Amino acid sequence: MTEDPFVAHRSLLFTVAYELLGSAADAEDVLQESWLRWAGVDRAQVHDPRSYLIRIVTRQGLNRLRTLTRRREQYVGEWLPEPLLTSPDVAEDVELAESVSFAMLTVLETLGPTERAVFVLREVFELPYEEIAEALGKTPPTVRQIARRARAHVAARRPRVRVSRSEQQRVVERFLATLRTGRLQDLMEVLAPDVVLIADGGGIAAAVPAPVHGAEAVAALLARIGRLPVPFDTTAVWLNGAPAGRIDIDGEPSVVSLAVENGRVTRVYIVRNPRKLTRLDTPADLTR
DSSP: EEEHHHHHHHHHHHHHHHHHHSSSHHHHHHHHHHHHHTTOGGGGGGOOOOHHHHHHHHHHHHHHHHHHHHTTTTTTSOOOOOBBBBOGGGGGGGHHHHHHHHHHHHHHHSSSSHHHHIIIIITTTTTOOOHHHHHTTHHHHHHHHHHHHHHHHHTTTSSSSOOOOOHOOOOHHHHHHHHHHHHHHHHHEEEEEEEEEEEEEETTTOOOOSEEESHHHHHHHHHHHHHHHHHHEEEEEEETTTEEEEEETEEEEEEEEEHHHTTEEEEEEOOGGGGGGGGGOOOOOOOO
């Protein structure tokens, strides 16, 4: 039997939904809803299953995103995307890896739902404007205008320097090593002067409630982790297409993702919300 197109394109559809939502759990829900709609479609009328399925997932994703946007306004503390364990292979597609990075997903959170959908479908998955317009129920000229605004918005906020995988890995390993020592000066040397730390505990796990700015303040905060009187371990892992770290404190996991520029850390993203840490054992299948 020929494999069902939904099954054949499932990893692509999951990637679309995840980039729209920043949440793997919600992306899985969107795929389930999309499957139910696909099951009722007359396949004989579908000439391009891939595009048709992307349209279904986009519509369901937008519905979910509008609901999530309202929920996130009441989120306790800072919101960060749900981290995904990925294989190093994801980094081979540089554009895909950048699009699912913590830095990019946090920027996408500052877009409205429609702008985010247009940006993701056009800039990441390179869909024609006509197909995006059909998915969103808008005209192609309107979609082009939205795309221009979204590109300008993202360009003004995304990291300006793209570092190599080897440099990212080197800085991550150095960061984790200094974290284990708990020595303030070692941490200061790996952090950029204007570094920002953002932590997401979701009101469940302890986390700073607002961004922490500056190397001195961030280093002082991180130094306390290495001095905790409980079992403490760090492991280098691949998250969202890039080298990152897993931190286990007294058996409780957290993850840390870093943005790097000129060999120093410019952003520290720490996820401690246990509801977002359920996918750290099996790599996610991402593709475009």
